[in-house]
Amino acid sequence: MKSMVWVVTTTVCIGWYTPLFGQTQYATPDTAYVRAVEKAFTSLKQGACRACLREYQRAFAISQKSAMSLLRAASCAYQCGPLEQAKTYLRKATSIDFWASEDIWNNPKEYPELAILRQSSLVKTFQNYIDQQKIAEGRNPTLERELKQIFVEDQRPRLQLDTIGKQYGFKSAQAQPIWEQMRQADSMNLPKIERIIRQYGYPGKRLVGEQQNETAWLVIQHAPLAVQENYLPLLQEAAAQGQLAKASVALTVDRIRVRNGQKQLYGSQVHNDANGQPIGFEPIDDEVNVDKRRAEVGLPPLATYAKHWGFEYKIPSN
Template sequence: MKKLSVIFFILGCFSIQAQSYKNFVQKADSCYRAKDFKSSVWYYEKAFKIEHKSSSNLYNAACSAALNSDNKKAFTWLDLAIDNGYENIAHIKIDSDLKPLHEKKEWEKTIDKLQKKLEILGANYDKVLEKELLQIYTEDQEIRGEFMNVYKAPKPDKKKIDSIGKIMNKKDSINLIKVMKILDERGWVGKNVVGTQGNQTLFLVIQHSDLKYQQKYLPMMKDAVKKGNANPGNLAYLEDRVSLREGKRQIYGSQSAKNKATNKWYISPMIDPDNVDKRRAEVGLGPIAEYAAKMNIEWNLENYKKELPELEKLENIK
């Protein structure tokens, strides 16, 4: 009995630590969204004293540190992110959060380290196709970054929003033609052929396309997930978007919308809200409450179920 008590005590400590880590990261993310970068860095430091294995959390922490002019921490956390599996070289180069670091001598060293790591990982990749997809990724995400900066401004400039929106639509059309050619000729190529980011690019371009193209390539992506050539979480996002566009409720709660009357964001209508976290876990997505928090949406399951009929009217759900 004594040995069992010790085991349960140790397991309890691990559980408490894991929860503390999660809470610190959530608070850090919340502070980041509120542009309180100093507090965000403080909470990330607390979290990383417990563990520092998540490449995404380390990367996000580096962004907060860079925006807080804490260059030493930013580079330390970027270095750890790379060591723990961060691979998105196209994104790191265009991320506006990291622009304060570009003029520092450590920046080139960081990019070189990531590049060398990717060269080792991608020794057998289709280099030409990977390069093309990384360029498409840059085109897709760079313009969206510009759009969101204007859209989220305290006083959004409608003319600028419309102007950037037109440019974004044009780029999307060009990128879609390129990606459709790849999909039609080679299928949904996996990360073993074009790397994680190249594979992700296929999803992003289709996710940003018109419904008819999403409907066309959704079965192909489903088949790719079964073969391990696409991310199940990405597929969930595409399935949800298609469902809503077809006038149906979403499955995983990955899509949100803005109520123009109240000016508040909400989770778009979904099936069986009581079991959404179970469905999300099956495809590698976190709890709906965490997603809602990241979107600055107040989440209460019982209130959501009461509001669902009204939300369905807002989005013309059948």
């Protein structure tokens, strides 16, 4: 199998919390509440913090179930000066839904109205509130942050290589320095993940949440064959316990089989041309039933996956 760039893209859904200019759902259908939060948000965008606070207070007298509105109210309070009130709103937001609160906070493009908070002295306060909620659920926020940084280091050169490779070719002179950066990143990340595994076992959903539970797998997926074979039983156990996606483990199974000269089971490993461009799949065992196996682990049909790589595919009839 020729070299393949593995770039992870994450789609995040935060329930009824919606982007800045498209809110159509609210914590309650009460018309007085909806009218108040809309007026409050308009005032926030206009920099009228006192009017903003006044309207949010009216809304919260009816319902305090929206982490997004509480975060926006905290932004209004910070602008007006009552720091303790801003802290109160932040604490309430994180206690209602710390996952949504953290996601909103970490999406400045979709929620620019919180910029003043993200640049304020309340950043650490907000993080402490988030950490308290995570710890109460048995999660390890310190480990989450370490894994998040490892994920960034893993993906940074791959994102660069994906861009350069598509423009100049994955084996071009322009791409070679990035390949080296990727190898260096992998060699530095693997010992970190192995240390984490020795200390905690596999860092799965229960310990580090939905967003970071696949970071350790990703580093192992980019590791040498012997490392992948060594950790495969651990990955399979984590998936069986619901701590890691079965689809991810399927990709590791395929990669190990292809590296050992065997046919893959799920069709996840692509074959590249001389320029590093994907042109098809590595040989697949029992290919007529590949989509059935893919569905069992939560993977989309192989024809859909092929389009992601830029080529067409049809399962053989027999």
